[in-house]
Amino acid sequence: GESDEVMAEARDAAVEEAAVKAQQYAEASGQTLGDVVTLREVRTRPLPTRDIELHGAKAGYGSLDRLAAAMPIRAGRDQGSVTV
Structure with missing residues (x-):
């Protein structure tokens, strides 16, 4: 694709x-x-949901639902990158 x-x-x-x-x-x-001699690909991955929940609670959002409501989602494209 x-x-x-x-x-x-x-x-x-x-x-x-x-x-x-x-x-x-x-x-x-x-x-x-x-x-x-060697070649290693490094790709960043999205933060797991559990980490978002923990960090959100610590930031005072209290729950994942409240955190999600505070984070706008916009249409668009993700940009891929590779580090060698």
Whole structure:
């Protein structure tokens, strides 16, 4: 789907950015850039409902229903990103 395409583009951009940074570090330290040894994808995840409930109660909302009522929901799209 569209989300898969967005994530594929984000991955390509993240790898390109990581390669540029790695080359800069290699040059700055007088080293030669070698092959990629490891690659790890980091994606942020939404806060679990239980955490929202606990943080909301601590913030004085008292209940998840009151917290939800205080948080507007807008139509739109989620932006995907990848860090390498």
